[in-house]
Amino acid sequence: MIIQSAALMGILGLLFAILLGFAKRRFYVEVNPRIGKVEEVLPGVNCGGCGYPSCAAYAEAVAENGESVDLCVVGGSETTQAVAHAMGVEIAAEDKQRQIAVVFCQGTSEAAAFPGEYRGIPDCAIAISSQDVAKRCKYGCVGLGSCVRACPFDAIHISESGIPYVDAEKCTACGKCVEACPRDLIELHPVDHDSFVYCKSQDPAAVARKVCKKACIGCTLCVKAAAADDNEGAVRMDRNLAVVNTEKYTAKAEYGKKCPTNAYTTRANVVNVPPASSEVPVR
DSSP, X not given: OHHHHHHHHHHHHHHHXXXXXXXXXXXXXXXXXXHHXXXXXXXXXXXOTTSSSSHHHHHHHHHHHOOOTTOOTTTHHHHHHHHHHHHTOOOXXXXXXXXXXXXXOOOOTTTBOOOSXXXXXXXXXXXXXXXXXXXXXXXXXXXXXXXXXXXXTSOEEEOTTSOEEEEXXXXXXXXXXXXXXXXXXXXXXXXXXXXXXXXXXXXXXXXXXXXXXXXXXXXXXXXXXXXXXXXXXXXXXXXXXXXXXXTTOOOOGGGGTTOTTOOEXXXXXXXXXXXXXXXXXXX
16 A cells, blocks of 8 residues: 555656646746846845836846946946946946935024924825924925935935935935935935035025025025126026026035025035045945
């Protein structure tokens, strides 16, 4: 009986092996070997900065669909060269400016009016949707750290005064913090672009100044300073807000010398700024 059972199990095992072998040959899908080669040289952090949900997805897009080899913001030019090598192509060296996240709000606990204290779920979007925010400025940073939790590189933190600040050495411009901010207060800009109007308020001057001492009040002094420097268009007015032209950036720190609220300033909300470089640090 035992021998018969063993023989039956052996026959069944043999049949299953034959079926599996047939299925493997019948349904085999050939995988492009370049996908693995490209994925191997990518950082593997799956940050999404390239526009794909993972490094594996980006590798497949490069190998199968001819996606650009220079989309990895974390690896920078070194990774771009490695991906190109894995694909067997040559690329010309490009002076691609390194970018970092820039936080456009200075509404700290000292500068902005905080009439209450938020006690709800610590999420900026939820606080805004519930209209239960501590700060009066409806354009300002909520300060609950959604951007901090979104950053995969520990490159953004909330200061003691309640405003996010960026560690430029760690920032890879992956864009996660940009996506996380429900008030669009975070943007990506070249590291050597240092002077901006760090405010997004469209309130009239009387209201803006009442809710935040650092708000732009639309006085146009920075706009006039740029025009006087034969650099008209470097700073423009967008309704009640002065805005630096970021597409053709020629702004200078001196344009903010007479800003009454210091809304136009240099290097706000950023620490550890390295010298301007064409490369993003490899991690």
